[in-house]
Amino acid sequence: MQRVIYAIDQLNKTIGHAFAWCIIIVTFGTCYEVFVRYVLDDPTSWAFDLSYLMYGAVFYMAGAYTLSRGGHVRADMFYRLWSDRTQASVELALYVVFFFPGILALVYAGWGYGVESLRLREVSVNSPAGMPIWPLKMMIPIGAGLMVLQGLAEVLRCAQCLRDGQWTARMHDVEELENQILAEAARKRAAEGAPA
Amino acid sequence: MSDPGVALAMLGILVFAIMIGFPVAFTLMALGVGFGYYAYFQAGTAFFDSRVFYLLTQNTFTVLNNDALVSIPLFLLMGYLVERANILDSLFRSLQIALKGVPASLAVATLATCALFATATGIVGAVVTLMGMLAFPQMVKAGYDTRLAAGVVCAGGCLGILIPPSIMLIVYGAMAGLSVVKLYAAAIIPGFLLAGMYVIYVVGVGIFQPHRAPRLPKGEGDVPLGTVILMLAKSFFPLAMLILSVLGAIMFGLATPTEAAAVGALGAMLLAAGYRTLTWKAMRESVFLTARTSAMVCWLFVGSATFASVFAYLGGNVMIKDFVLGMNLSPITFLLLSQAIIFVLGWPLEWTEIIIIFVPIFLPMLPHFGIDPILFGILVAINLQTAFLSPPMAMAAYYLKGVSPPSVLLTQIFSGCMPFVYIVLVTMAMLYVFPQISLWLPNALYGN
Numbered sequence: 001m002q003r004v005i006y007a008i009d010q011l012n013k014t015i016g017h018a019f020a021w022c023i024i025i026v027t028f029g030t031c032y033e034v035f036v037r038y039v040l041d042d043p044t045s046w047a048f049d050l051s052y053l054m055y056g057a058v059f060y061m062a063g064a065y066t067l068s069r070g071g072h073v074r075a076d077m078f079y080r081l082w083s084d085r086t087q088a089s090v091e092l093a094l095y096v097v098f099f100f101p102g103i104l105a106l107v108y109a110g111w112g113y114g115v116e117s118l119r120l121r122e123v124s125v126n127s128p129a130g131m132p133i134w135p136l137k138m139m140i141p142i143g144a145g146l147m148v149l150q151g152l153a154e155v156l157r158c159a160q161c162l163r164d165g166q167w168t169a170r171m172h173d174v175e176e177l178e179n180q181i182l183a184e185a186a187r188k189r190a191a192e193g194a195p196a
Numbered sequence: 197m198s199d200p201g202v203a204l205a206m207l208g209i210l211v212f213a214i215m216i217g218f219p220v221a222f223t224l225m226a227l228g229v230g231f232g233y234y235a236y237f238q239a240g241t242a243f244f245d246s247r248v249f250y251l252l253t254q255n256t257f258t259v260l261n262n263d264a265l266v267s268i269p270l271f272l273l274m275g276y277l278v279e280r281a282n283i284l285d286s287l288f289r290s291l292q293i294a295l296k297g298v299p300a301s302l303a304v305a306t307l308a309t310c311a312l313f314a315t316a317t318g319i320v321g322a323v324v325t326l327m328g329m330l331a332f333p334q335m336v337k338a339g340y341d342t343r344l345a346a347g348v349v350c351a352g353g354c355l356g357i358l359i360p361p362s363i364m365l366i367v368y369g370a371m372a373g374l375s376v377v378k379l380y381a382a383a384i385i386p387g388f389l390l391a392g393m394y395v396i397y398v399v400g401v402g403i404f405q406p407h408r409a410p411r412l413p414k415g416e417g418d419v420p421l422g423t424v425i426l427m428l429a430k431s432f433f434p435l436a437m438l439i440l441s442v443l444g445a446i447m448f449g450l451a452t453p454t455e456a457a458a459v460g461a462l463g464a465m466l467l468a469a470g471y472r473t474l475t476w477k478a479m480r481e482s483v484f485l486t487a488r489t490s491a492m493v494c495w496l497f498v499g500s501a502t503f504a505s506v507f508a509y510l511g512g513n514v515m516i517k518d519f520v521l522g523m524n525l526s527p528i529t530f531l532l533l534s535q536a537i538i539f540v541l542g543w544p545l546e547w548t549e550i551i552i553i554f555v556p557i558f559l560p561m562l563p564h565f566g567i568d569p570i571l572f573g574i575l576v577a578i579n580l581q582t583a584f585l586s587p588p589m590a591m592a593a594y595y596l597k598g599v600s601p602p603s604v605l606l607t608q609i610f611s612g613c614m615p616f617v618y619i620v621l622v623t624m625a626m627l628y629v630f631p632q633i634s635l636w637l638p639n640a641l642y643g644n
Binding site for chain 1: 213214215216217218219220221222223225226227228229230248249250252253256257259260261265266269270273276279280321322324325326329450451454455458459461462480481483484485486487488489490491492494495496499502543544545546548549588589595598599602
């Protein structure tokens, strides 16, 4: 079970990390546009499309990665007070009721949407550059499919927790600075507290 | 059950699911799909022919048409890079020396550092933890009242969600269909007003209760003026210039928020490179965290759009509107009531959830009461400061507790934050009585 969970985590982490770099492309693309428009007075025909295509790619493809890091915002006021086992059983039920129906619908509907766009080799209407947007539309069902996969991993994680009575640690990944600092402070305090 | 009744049930289930802690984006999406299937049901059509499927993909794709949202990852990237540029130390030191003559100088320097840094990063947690390790121990060592020191760090660290370029205002603008540029213009003076009131309060404490914020001993930290200017030039001015150029470009219509944000992100890279902190690790962390946070916001928008269209189709909006209008509230009562509800929602929920789920419920009623949606947004942004500061949520307080020594009690931090919560409420009252504080600048710049 652990191996399946880690394999899915690893897959989505790799995809998420790879697509994250699109942000850098947006940054440089837009800065280039600003430069040529305001300094050389010669705007590009592609910068706007580029930024929204790249941004869309991050958004669709990093959704599963975000899920694998527990990064989707939730109100944990009550949740965090419960025992691990209660958390896992509630979460397991909620995944079945509130996660899979919506996401599976998106895979199904997104597939038709993307395939139609692919068939037409649809291009962007925003500019004469004619950037293809069918890859982006295909990413809707693919990204949603990855989320289904990640959802299965999360369900397995819940099952594992129910079996063991506690959560297994997630794979290591980059963390928000405040979490890094808090973890460091807690570690230091534990080290100081231990000998006393 | 009538359709509005079904809509009410939909809202009830949503609130319940959120409270037991399931990720909000997926809850919204699933409820939208489930109830949408019911709402759009037509007898005789095939199971997979429902309009709700079309609605869902359409929403997933059209989120991207929202121009302002593209600036979110860029502002996030700028913030994460600035966070990791390791400039807080020298920034605080130089401001502290420059402000030495002021009463309660350490606290004022802390507020100034927090405000500047929080403005650049737009994120609460990092500022509070970093300043909690840097400024808080120094203030305590200098004999400051622990509560005052804690309040200063927490309140200062939260200013980033109000002062532009704040990500919260982009999300509000996208939700309410308002120009982000106007919202930014409307937030600047209130943001500085709030920061200014904080400063006045701590200076007042320094003057009238010097035992809580003792002056530095004479002669300590005396440095020649030239050195002070040099220190400021190295630490304060580059960051201030970065923020001012990004904001200035947006305000004066030189660039769209997205363009300004991209230049800001590039500027943050150059800034970090200048401080020799643009490492591969910092870059990787910033990029990956940006991807995570922007994906989170976008999926929230997809869920919310799907939920909202089905909710409106079932007549939920009209029902709530009729109900509220039927109460015959005066504009001031309505405003107080809505802000009170948002204040209370700030306890269990994060600002993203409040803006995306609950603010749209109030928005359609604003014209009826003659309340400017821009002013309302600014009031919400100020209001949400309290959520970070006051128990039981008080995220800022918990962050500070996490990095301070065990002798500092959570209750001390809470009571230290309270005066600042009162200042926030006073500022809101001032804005209500004199809306021009907020609306003058956008009207002067862009007309009505």
